[in-house]
Amino acid sequence: MLAPPLLSVEDLHVHFVTSRGVVRAVEGVSYEIRPGEVLAIVGESGCGKSVSSLAVMRLLAKPAGRVVHGRIMFEGVNLLELSDEEMRERRGRDISMIFQEPMTSLNPVLPIGLQIKEPLFIHLKMTEEQAQARAVELLKMVGITDPERRLDQYPHQFSGGMRQRVMIAIGLACNPKLIIADEPTTALDVTIQAQILELMKELSRKLNIALIVITHNLGVVARYADRVNVMYAARVVEQGTADQVFLAPRHPYAMGLMRSVPRLDQPRGLKLETIEGLPPNLLDPPKGCRFAARCAFKAEICAQDPPLVEIEAGHFSACLRAPELAAGTLKPAPQARVDAGVRIAKDAPPLLDVQGLKKFFTVTRKGGLFSNTTSQVRAVNDVSFKIAPGETLGLVGESGCGKTTIGRLVLRLENPTEGAIKFKGEDIAAKSLNELRDIRRKIQVIFQDPYSSLNPRMTIGQIIAEPLMVYKIVPNAKAAAERVAELLVQVGLFAYMAERYPHEMSGGQRQRVGIARALAMEPEFIVCDEPVSALDVSIQGQIINLLENLQHKLNLTYLFIAHDLAVVRHISDRVVVMYLGRLMEMADGDALYAEPLHPYTKALLDAAPVPDPSVERARAPRALKGETPSPLNPPSGCVFHTRCPLADGDCKKIVPEPREVKPGHFVACIKV
Amino acid sequence: MLGYLANRTLLMIPTLVGVAILIFFMLRVVPGDIVEVKLRGDGGSVTQETIEKERARLGLDQPMIVQFGQWMTGLATLNLGNSMWTDRPVVEEISLRLELTLQVALMATVIAILIAIPLGTLSALFKDTWIDYTIRIVTIAGLAVPSFWLGMIIILGLLYLFNWLPPITYTPFYVDPVANISQLIWPALAVGYRYSAVVARMVRSSIVEVMKEDYIRTARAKGVFEKLVVSRHAMRNAMLPAITVIGLEFAFLIGGLVVTEQVFNLNGLGRLFVQAISRNDFTLIQSIVMLIAVVFIVTNLVVDLLYAWLDPRIRYGSK
Numbered sequence: 001m002l003a004p005p006l007l008s009v010e011d012l013h014v015h016f017v018t019s020r021g022v023v024r025a026v027e028g029v030s031y032e033i034r035p036g037e038v039l040a041i042v043g044e045s046g047c048g049k050s051v052s053s054l055a056v057m058r059l060l061a062k063p064a065g066r067v068v069h070g071r072i073m074f075e076g077v078n079l080l081e082l083s084d085e086e087m088r089e090r091r092g093r094d095i096s097m098i099f100q101e102p103m104t105s106l107n108p109v110l111p112i113g114l115q116i117k118e119p120l121f122i123h124l125k126m127t128e129e130q131a132q133a134r135a136v137e138l139l140k141m142v143g144i145t146d147p148e149r150r151l152d153q154y155p156h157q158f159s160g161g162m163r164q165r166v167m168i169a170i171g172l173a174c175n176p177k178l179i180i181a182d183e184p185t186t187a188l189d190v191t192i193q194a195q196i197l198e199l200m201k202e203l204s205r206k207l208n209i210a211l212i213v214i215t216h217n218l219g220v221v222a223r224y225a226d227r228v229n230v231m232y233a234a235r236v237v238e239q240g241t242a243d244q245v246f247l248a249p250r251h252p253y254a255m256g257l258m259r260s261v262p263r264l265d266q267p268r269g270l271k272l273e274t275i276e277g278l279p280p281n282l283l284d285p286p287k288g289c290r291f292a293a294r295c296a297f298k299a300e301i302c303a304q305d306p307p308l309v310e311i312e313a314g315h316f317s318a319c320l321r322a323p324e325l326a327a328g329t330l331k332p333a334p335q336a337r338v339d340a341g342v343r344i345a346k347d348a349p350p351l352l353d354v355q356g357l358k359k360f361f362t363v364t365r366k367g368g369l370f371s372n373t374t375s376q377v378r379a380v381n382d383v384s385f386k387i388a389p390g391e392t393l394g395l396v397g398e399s400g401c402g403k404t405t406i407g408r409l410v411l412r413l414e415n416p417t418e419g420a421i422k423f424k425g426e427d428i429a430a431k432s433l434n435e436l437r438d439i440r441r442k443i444q445v446i447f448q449d450p451y452s453s454l455n456p457r458m459t460i461g462q463i464i465a466e467p468l469m470v471y472k473i474v475p476n477a478k479a480a481a482e483r484v485a486e487l488l489v490q491v492g493l494f495a496y497m498a499e500r501y502p503h504e505m506s507g508g509q510r511q512r513v514g515i516a517r518a519l520a521m522e523p524e525f526i527v528c529d530e531p532v533s534a535l536d537v538s539i540q541g542q543i544i545n546l547l548e549n550l551q552h553k554l555n556l557t558y559l560f561i562a563h564d565l566a567v568v569r570h571i572s573d574r575v576v577v578m579y580l581g582r583l584m585e586m587a588d589g590d591a592l593y594a595e596p597l598h599p600y601t602k603a604l605l606d607a608a609p610v611p612d613p614s615v616e617r618a619r620a621p622r623a624l625k626g627e628t629p630s631p632l633n634p635p636s637g638c639v640f641h642t643r644c645p646l647a648d649g650d651c652k653k654i655v656p657e658p659r660e661v662k663p664g665h666f667v668a669c670i671k672v
Numbered sequence: 673m674l675g676y677l678a679n680r681t682l683l684m685i686p687t688l689v690g691v692a693i694l695i696f697f698m699l700r701v702v703p704g705d706i707v708e709v710k711l712r713g714d715g716g717s718v719t720q721e722t723i724e725k726e727r728a729r730l731g732l733d734q735p736m737i738v739q740f741g742q743w744m745t746g747l748a749t750l751n752l753g754n755s756m757w758t759d760r761p762v763v764e765e766i767s768l769r770l771e772l773t774l775q776v777a778l779m780a781t782v783i784a785i786l787i788a789i790p791l792g793t794l795s796a797l798f799k800d801t802w803i804d805y806t807i808r809i810v811t812i813a814g815l816a817v818p819s820f821w822l823g824m825i826i827i828l829g830l831l832y833l834f835n836w837l838p839p840i841t842y843t844p845f846y847v848d849p850v851a852n853i854s855q856l857i858w859p860a861l862a863v864g865y866r867y868s869a870v871v872a873r874m875v876r877s878s879i880v881e882v883m884k885e886d887y888i889r890t891a892r893a894k895g896v897f898e899k900l901v902v903s904r905h906a907m908r909n910a911m912l913p914a915i916t917v918i919g920l921e922f923a924f925l926i927g928g929l930v931v932t933e934q935v936f937n938l939n940g941l942g943r944l945f946v947q948a949i950s951r952n953d954f955t956l957i958q959s960i961v962m963l964i965a966v967v968f969i970v971t972n973l974v975v976d977l978l979y980a981w982l983d984p985r986i987r988y989g990s991k
Contacts, residue, residue, distance in 0.1 A: 057893060059889060059892055059893060084898075088895050088896075088897065088898075089895060090895070091892065091893055091894065091895035092893060092894035092895030092896075093895055096893060096894070097893040099886060099889065099890060099893075101886055104885065104886040104887065105886040105887055105889075105890045106887055106890065107887040107890070107891070107905050107909070108887070108909070108983070108984070108985055109908045109909055109982060109983050109984060110904070110905070110908075111984075118891075118894055118896055119894045119895060119896075122894075122895060122896060122897065122900075123895060154984040154985070156984070156985045167890070170890070170894060173894075
């Protein structure tokens with residue numbers, strides 16, 4: 001017998017009034033959650049997952065956002081009918097919320113002690129001593145050491161992971177019955193993400209708290225959720241237990257989502273399934289099934305509005321063809337393989353040869369007039385690698401590991417402190433700016449953020465044509481326009497889009513423009529700096545496939561920088577793992593993922609969840625302890641020894657050199 | 673903290689030296705000097721000899737570099753010399769007026785803050801309602817209405833309504849507070865209205881910004897009373913830009929109240945400044961400019977210290 005639901009959302013509709021019309025952000029969403037249960041709401045940006053949860057808290061932005069229909073029953077009371085004051089009493093006491101951005105969600109001018117104690121004073125009427133004792137207890141519970149001292153500190157004195165722990169402590173303060181976590185780990189590194197999620201899951205189980213996790217990361221869902229809601233374009237399209245949704249998805253969108261994620265446990269060579277097209281505009285959504293326009297199984301019947309119906313016990317789908325999917329008469333096409341061919345010129349001299357690269361930044365801390373102290377951030381410390389023509393080298397690591405700095409050094413946006421960067425045998429680091437002009441044509445870059453890396457005042461055509469004109473690659477403006485049109489088609493856009501401005505395009509389209517701009521120079525080598533990390537899953541797949549296709553067609557060589565291990569695995573021939581400015585391990589992609597040798601690589605792979613609940617359940621929960629030390633003051637010897645499970649006294653003394661343990665497999669660890 | 677203060681105080685020196693050099697040479701680039709204004713001003717004929725003698729007495733016949741040297745040594749030893757016009761020590765001339773001007777400026781600041789913070793906050797919290805519109809009309813009017821005109825209206829209003837005029841002679845506060853306040857409150861109000869309009873608009877926009885911040889949402893999600901959300905979580909963050917404006921406006925008041933002083937018949941620094949300029953009274957002009965520079969720098973320092981007090985990120989960063 002199931003316990004009665006703690007929260008049940010019934011037929012919720014939320015509208016946002018904007019200057020361009022009414023956005024129907026949530027339409028007819030219903031779900032329930034019971035004490036101790038973990039419910040995940042997944043979907044891409046703009047699907048209404050955050051809005052529906054803010055509606056539960058009644059924290060929608062006023063006056064634009066309004067619940068226009070539905071009930072939100074919490075312990076038998078409809079939250080929508082409460083007065084503001086009654087709702088305020090429940091917020092923080094019965095229901096608490098943890099937000100995505102730990103860097104901005106804490107008040108920067110108040111000590112964190114006060115911020116934790118605030119709900120205790122307000123809801124539980126505690127005295128200062130009681131609140132102090134509880135705050136200390138809470139910080140201990142979320143794993144913050146030295147809590148008494150930490151309470152007097154301000155948010156900027158905490159790292160991102162620590163702030164998120166503080167947020168969790170605030171959420172737990174009054175022993176709430178329900179916690180809503182909105183993308184709680186999206187801004188965090190993968191090892192920290194694992195720590196935070198383990199903590200939340202453990203606490204919810206121990207304290208019997210119902211937990212709603214809103215996320216776009218399917219791996220997180222597979223590892224932690226009991227039940228899953230998949231949302232698309234303001235509606236729930238599939239609902240069920242994690243096993244049901246992951247192993248037997250019965251909505252084409254959910255199926256596509258599962259198949260478009262690059263996976264850690266799949267070797268390179270398979271083409272990513274993608275969901276072509278874009279989600280509909282919620283200002284004017286299409287009639288009938290909203291996914292129909294992007295759906296491979298679209299039929300006439302899809303012009304009707306599909307209801308969310310139960311197709312097996314506890315498993316709901318909003319697809320009119322779900323019975324056919326369940327019966328197996330409708331099947332997605334098998335995954336295509338990437339056309340292999342002899343792409344990599346292994347015997348040729350390397351295209352890029354990086355030797356002993358170092359980049360130290362000098363940081364000056366202000367003291368008195370004459371007492372400034374300087375210290376050095378060792379962003380990149382003694383890194384060497386080679387990239388063969390036609391190869392993709394993945395560079396992976398957590399924030400602050402130096403991967404982006406390497407990208408900037410290769411582009412000569414920074415000057416190296418020491419070491420050589422040889423491109424076709426010529427040392428980029430030693431070139432004058434004039435000599436660099438020719439090399440720069442051959443080396444291009446694709447940036448992470450398609451929103452801020454395109455000039456908002458220039459049209460797409462102008463942006464792409466600019467390098468063509470600067471380098472006089474084309475004789476005149478007309479030829480430039482023709483070349484722009486050609487490039488736009490090449491990256492899967494349309495020639496007429498040259499007239500548009502960046503804000504008129506979606507994130508994925510902008511990233512394609514960024515790629516077209518890089519291709520304009522007909523480069524041989526492209527530095528891809530986190531090219532897909534700002535994009536939604538289905539769009540991410542499209543861009544990755546595009547990069548792969550272009551590589552084959554144009555014989556490109558990539559340095560692919562990313563923090564997402566699965567994406568790197570998918571696209572890279574060889575992978576370099578970095579930590580605190582140093583190279584930890586370098587190997588063939590499949591070998592590295594199948595048999596990681598360095599304890600840091602192992603920890604990274606352990607921490608990254610795989611979007612498959614059966615795989616996840618079989619894995620022991622192992623979260624790497626501690627946080628990345630400051631690069632201002634890195635540990636002696638092996639920089640990883642402070643967090644390494646294998647470390648002993650020697651590791652504190654010896655700086656391990658990368659050794660070739662197996663052919664082509666380099667590891668910088670004395671214990672291997 | 674003390675180190676920081678010492679550091680900032682030392683850094684004042686190069687700025688002040690720069691100001692001293694600029695004002696010294698700018699004055700002397702313009703043709704004409706005090707002797708001609710003084711002796712020929714009323715159209716009487718004076719011999720060249722008399723003029724030369726007067727120039728020699730004031731030291732104006734010496735090479736410019738020597739004059740500059742004297743000016744710099746004077747500054748270094750805090751000996752500002754005598755006014756070329758009245759022959760009384762510059763310090764005496766200035767201090768008489770500074771007391772009055774400083775008091776008006778401080779009162780105007782207090783008035784401005786008292787009006788601006790509540791109005792700006794209300795306007796922000798009730799954004800796009802009739803409360804906001806009313807307050808915005810009031811503040812726009814404050815920017816548009818010249819202070820001296822408002823001053824005249826105040827005087828006429830007092831006369832018309834109460835048949836009373838504020839005292840005309842200045843009484844220091846420590847002699848007779850009532851007489852002092854009843855004279856100076858009116859110019860302070862006239863100036864304070866415009867001042868408050870500038871600050872209120874800044875307070876409004878920064879509170880509107882802050883209320884969109886994630887930590888405000890966090891505070892609401894904790895179930896914090898809405899009043900406390902505003903007073904504890906929003907205000908402190910929103911005050912930072914407002915303080916900058918308050919500081920800048922305050923410094924401006926020290927030399928910039930010429931017309932208002934005229935309207936209320938106050939013998940203030942602004943008036944002295946204009947007088948000194950029209951008379952080419954080099955020593956006096958230079959000294960007043962230096963004073964205003966010091967006021968600007970010190971106000972900025974105070975603003976920075978307030979910043980550090982309000983915002984712990986700055987506090988720790990400056991160590």
